[in-house]
Amino acid sequence: MPNKDTGHSTGHLIIGGCDTLDLAMRFGTPLHVLDEMRIRSACRAYRQAASAHFGPLARVVYASKALCTTAVLRIVASEGLGVDVVSGGELHTALCARVRPADIVFHGNNKTPRELAEALSAGVGRIVVDNEEELTRLASLCAEHGTETDILLRIKPGVSAHTHEYVRTGAIDSKFGVALETGEAERLLIRAASVPGIRLRGIHCHIGSQIFGPDSFVEAARIMTGFMADLSERDGILLTELNLGGGYGVRYVDEDTPDAPEDVFRPVAASIREICENRAFPFPAICLEPGRAIVAEAGTTLYTVGSVKHIPGVRTYVAVDGGMFENPRYALYGSAYEIVRADDPNAVRTDPVTIAGKCCESGDLIQEHIPMPPLGTGDILAVMSTGAYHYSMASNYNRNARPAVVLCREGRAVEIVRRESYEDLVRNDCIPEGL
Numbered sequence: 251m252p253n254k255d256t257g258h259s260t261g262h263l264i265i266g267g268c269d270t271l272d273l274a275m276r277f278g279t280p281l282h283v284l285d286e287m288r289i290r291s292a293c294r295a296y297r298q299a300a301s302a303h304f305g306p307l308a309r310v311v312y313a314s315k316a317l318c319t320t321a322v323l324r325i326v327a328s329e330g331l332g333v334d335v336v337s338g339g340e341l342h343t344a345l346c347a348r349v350r351p352a353d354i355v356f357h358g359n360n361k362t363p364r365e366l367a368e369a370l371s372a373g374v375g376r377i378v379v380d381n382e383e384e385l386t387r388l389a390s391l392c393a394e395h396g397t398e399t400d401i402l403l404r405i406k407p408g409v410s411a412h413t414h415e416y417v418r419t420g421a422i423d424s425k426f427g428v429a430l431e432t433g434e435a436e437r438l439l440i441r442a443a444s445v446p447g448i449r450l451r452g453i454h455c456h457i458g459s460q461i462f463g464p465d466s467f468v469e470a471a472r473i474m475t476g477f478m479a480d481l482s483e484r485d486g487i488l489l490t491e492l493n494l495g496g497g498y499g500v501r502y503v504d505e506d507t508p509d510a511p512e513d514v515f516r517p518v519a520a521s522i523r524e525i526c527e528n529r530a531f532p533f534p535a536i537c538l539e540p541g542r543a544i545v546a547e548a549g550t551t552l553y554t555v556g557s558v559k560h561i562p563g564v565r566t567y568v569a570v571d572g573g574m575f576e577n578p579r580y581a582l583y584g585s586a587y588e589i590v591r592a593d594d595p596n597a598v599r600t601d602p603v604t605i606a607g608k609c610c611e612s613g614d615l616i617q618e619h620i621p622m623p624p625l626g627t628g629d630i631l632a633v634m635s636t637g638a639y640h641y642s643m644a645s646n647y648n649r650n651a652r653p654a655v656v657l658c659r660e661g662r663a664v665e666i667v668r669r670e671s672y673e674d675l676v677r678n679d680c681i682p683e684g685l
């Protein structure tokens with residue numbers, strides 16, 4: 251089970267040495283709580299496994315879409331990871347965090363001309379080109395800026411990973427990248443290899459997210475490496491970099507069985523090595539882009555129970571002070587979570603309840619039919635493994651303020667994102683004259 255330490259004397263849920271009931275009192279709820287050392291140890295585990303299996307040229311780049319705040323990017327950069335960004339806003343955050351531009355990888359299936367120009371001015375390390383129009387746009391921007399840029403091309407390797415269809419991205423029916431099967435990828439790479447201003451370094455794929463077991467990753471690596479060897483033999487294009495994306499599964503509930511990074515990287519590296527040896531192709535520099543696996547299990551969301559509504563013969567709703575505005579994942583994907591009472595995480599679970607949010611939608615639920623101990627107004631609930639794709643997917647729906655994010659380490663808690671205020675909510679509203 252993720253993260254369920256309890257205090258020796260109180261029995262309360264403890265995160266990074268901090269008592270969660272104290273955190274709820276001090277910072278209010280809903281509250282995102284991050285355990286700094288868990289982020290750091292995930293970074294270290296991925297880096298060590300990457301260099302052990304892929305050699306000294308391997309790079310681990312944190313997919314910042316999972317959780318993009320200045321402090322979090324400082325932490326991952328201080329652990330030697332690069333940062334993957336997918337918008338001008340994420341790029342800006344990475345630059346504010348003083349991530350070295352050379353360590354930034356810029357992604358996206360429809361980067362705007364402004365975002366491409368910003369990436370060029372910042373001097374990001376790699377731009378991952380998604381399609382032909384983007385290549386053309388980037389080349390003309392390079393000419394305009396009098397600069398050159400290093401690129402990878404995003405490929406759909408035709409792998410269908412076993413995960414939720416909304417987060418599956420490697421098959422031909424995907425809006426990301428260009429297809430292998432149709433020959434489109436090869437044609438575009440031949441073109442990219444001779445476009446002035448463009449330095450073609452390699453190819454990228456990302457097959458999906460929350461994937462367990464090494465098989466889909468091994469298949470993608472095999473296809474991508476084989477394709478690199480084909481290009482070299484058929485077209486004389488020698489690519490030296492292979493970015494295999496992210497997607498490593500984490501534990502939300504006990505049934506999830508995440509793999510240690512080395513258990514995925516070992517077979518992936520073996521399959522790449524085998525192809526390289528068979529086809530006399532040089533082992534490429536490998537880049538990995540974990541997002542969820544770096545931050546998910548380091549995060550917990552605290553809520554206060556407002557009301558409990560028993561509907562005889564139907565179900566019991568337990569309403570909390572958050573909801574789909576700060577956790578849209580149940581509404582979107584039906585995601586499962588472990589939820590505990592923060593004052594007694596091991597309390598005996600009795601009746602199944604539905605944890606509901608406070609938004610004006612019936613689908614605004616955090617979890618349905620989950621056995622919980624008795625609950626009443628004022629209880630603090632902790633939803634586990636909420637570090638990834640929660641704060642980063644939050645909105646102001648119903649003009650709810652986004653929660654604060656606090657970072658805990660050795661019993662000290664510091665705010666790394668302030669809770670939004672009502673002023674924040676109306677900051678960008680304009681009242682035209684005469685209204």
Ligand code: LLP
Nearest residue numbers: 313456459460496497498539540541542639
């Ligand atoms: N690289 C690329 C190009 C990606 O598109 C993604 C995720 C990653 C790396 C990181 O994948 P990870 O290691 O975090 O699985 N909102 C969804 C997840 C969307 C993932 C999008 N791309 C969720 O809440 O489950």
